[in-house]
Amino acid sequence: ALTTLQSDVAMALLGDFAAYAAAQEHDHPQSQRLLVGEGSDAASDQLQSEARSEVLRLMNPPFVSQRPVVTVLKQTTSQGLHFEELSWENEVGPPTEAVVVRPANSRDARLPAVLALHCHGAVKWFGKEKVLDLGARHPDIVDHQEQYYGGRSWVNELARRGFVVLVHDGWSFGSRRIQRSTVPKGARADTRAFEFNQGSKAAVDDDTATSENIAEYNRWAADYEHVIAKALFSGGTTWAGVMLAEDTRALDYLCDRPDVDPTRVGVGGLSGGGLRTMLLSSVDKRVAAAVDVGFMTTWRDMAHSQSINHTWFSFIPGLPPKLDLPELLALRAPAPTMVLNCDEDPLFTISEMHRADAIARATFTRFGGAQHYICRFFTGLHRFDCEMQDAAFDFFQSHLGTKDSTGTDAELVPLTAAEYAKLFNAQERVPAGRTVAGLCARFIRGTKPADFEVLSDEPGKRLSWVCSSEMLESILGLNPTEAMLSIGYRTPWLKARVEDGTTHRLVVFPQTADTTVVTWAGLWTLIARAYDPAVSLALEPFKKQIEALDTPTNGYDAFDPSGEINRLGTLPVAEKYAHPGYLTAERFLAAQSQTLYHARGFLDHSLGCNYRFTGTGHSPDGATEMMTVNRRLEDIDGLVSIELDVTLAAIEAAPQTQRLIAHASNQN
Helix, strand or coil: CHHHHHHHCCCCCCHHHHHHHCCCCCCCCCCCCCCCCCCCHHHHHHHHHHHHHHHHHHHCCCCCCCCCCEEEEEEEEECCEEEEEEEECCCCCCCEEEEEEEECCCCCCCEEEEEEECCCCCCCCCCHHHHCCCCCCCHHHHHHHHHHHCCCCHHHHHHHCCCEEEEECCCCCHHHCCCHHHCCHHHCCCCCCCCCCCCCCCCCCCCCCCHHHHHHHHHHHHHHHHHHHHHHHHCCCCHHHHHHHHHHHHHHHHHHCCCEEEEEEEEEEECHHHHHHHHHHHHCCCEEEEEEECCCCCHHHHHHHHHHHCCHHHCCCCCCCCCCHHHHHHHHCCCCEEEEEECCCCCCCHHHHHHHHHHHHHHHHHCCCHHHEEEEEECCCCCCCHHHHHHHHHHHHHHHCCECCCCCECCCEECCHHHHHHHHHHCCCCCCCEECCCEEEEEEEECCHHHHCECCCCCCCCEEEEECHHHHHHHCCCCHHHHHHHCCCCHHHHHHHHHCCCEEEEEEEECCCCEEECEHHHHHHHHHHHCCHHHHHHHHHHHHHHHHCCHHHHCCCCCCCCCHHHHHHCCCHHHHHHCCCCCCHHHHHHCCCCCHHHHHHHHHHHHCCCCCCCCECECCCCCECEEEECCEHHHCCCCEEEEECCCHHHHHHCHHHHHHHHHHHHHC
């Protein structure tokens, strides 16, 4: 294991000694994995329960003797929202300041609630203000929200969706930050100085909130983190444990509020808030839905590449050999959980983010929660922008639900295809009390009426990829161009289709028995349903080999080093079907000596299951993958066709295009 590690890790943070940081590897001889073993649901519950206990033992959070006694400092109502500014006393240190935001017109209802956990962001002067707008934001907060939150105060926006939202200052931030006047003089200016204990560079606190004072304090606080961590370790606890204790206290208060339904409480946050979400939701079963944004990777990534970029409260001594970070999050399974990542996030290694997703997905699946785990990758740097926030809000709305006027559960009613089409054309999102469920769809294109007669007009195509209900919900509120770009269509391709006269439609229809999430098992079933039995028979000897291939990472290197399968798959339609090497079902069966190359090539060419296909039911970026039997549109009951107005102007104006332009500009 050590030899393999040394060959795999180049330029590790420990240099030639990287192997000393190898115990977090799942197959390391010193690994003590907590989630080893299989069996009944009861056995799985016991494994998770024992793992939670061990996590708490390692974090060793300080004991909090009582639930918080809260003082309401101020109440205001504006822009349809009601604000309560609060504080509560703590056994240690100054009071915690917090704010509750809720819809102004729902004061007597028991509403779903979310504990919003603010980010780290190298800004300790502020806490809750980073995600909140009380009407007068500090200029530094305006800049912070522009950089990380799309200019939006997401606590306010979520409250407008019908939630009670609590945000408090996490420990060491805002009202709970460490005041320099309370630490030794020598630690107030430069903790690295040789004269640390001499006080030769003593600084004093200045609570005047000028940008200069704020920046100076934040620089000191960043440099002081190692002192805090070492002091807490020496005292028998951890920074993560202290954060957990204080976040748990905030959750106690939120669940106790008379206007909150304690069975419908969620937690979410970006970056350090994502880490806090992971810690709290993994050990506290009161969290009904969790959204971890911008904090998901592996201990391998931290050990060898990225720990230099992260706060000390990210690290829990003794945990890595026992639980990887995605396994920690999966202690929630099967409770609804969403992870949102950015594919250019400099704080993590992209391949390890995808590896973390695969580990989390496998663990959720093992504990019966595959359908309740969602991971999505967005384009861009470390952030939680408006598009990502909308995805998180929809997730909370879907899993925490709503209440009717009597305070009893209001069942979410699925939209019909016709109702969905009406919302799509109006660019409106899902209304309260409704949901997108049991529908699927396909974008089809053509230049003449005959092109719009079947789901897929490619010759010999027996199966068609379709959009899931989850994906359909994600594109509501977008214009047609934005919708197509958001699900993976590329800007240059879409421009070329507009220029050659191609038009587009979205056909929406109810799912049937012929529509399934495309796991390997689901794929084999569909092939048996749609193709001649000889095809399934020919595939049978290769199924286990195909399922074991790590094609999303390694492509077809093992059996097609020249890349012929991929090359043929990217040819224009007429050209590829004319090529004798393009593996239709007929050519696959006609091969004189069928090999793994022919079997996997058939799946790529005839079904569109290319090297990125994982067989888990989800794409590498976390989207649910579905397929149905290809058939004529007139034979699909309940189908509604939506004509899409895709123009060059709309393509140029789309946020996805503007991000590409900005990225290209930055590269130049």
